Amino acid sequence: MRAEVGERMRGDEADGWTLSYRRETVSGASWSGLRNGRILYARAIPLCDGAAGYFRLEYPQASAKVFDVVVKGLVKGFAKVVACA
Incomplete structure (x- = not known):
């Protein structure tokens, strides 16, 4: 996942x-x-078997206060997989 994250950041x-x-x-x-x-x-x-899950948001800087709440909720609910089958 680390290499793919780096590629996405560079992109x-x-x-x-x-x-x-x-x-x-x-x-x-x-x-x-x-x-x-x-x-x-x-x-x-990170997910199982070397896979990864992603989310990405783009929003107006003028709406940052509103979207900060959305981002915090998404981060809280978007958690690492605890155990793989």
Whole structure:
């Protein structure tokens, strides 16, 4: 997953996003940035058999307070798989 996350971050930067936050842990990865008055927030979590789950949001910077609540709820519910079958 780590290599794919790195590729996605580099792709976002190549698309003009200025990434201001990056965090990678065993329970997942998150990154965010700005481009043309918009915010990007992305998150990745490890799944089973080397797979990963992702979500990505883009929203107006002017609506950051509203979307911060949405992002926090998504992060809370989007958790690492505890056990694989």
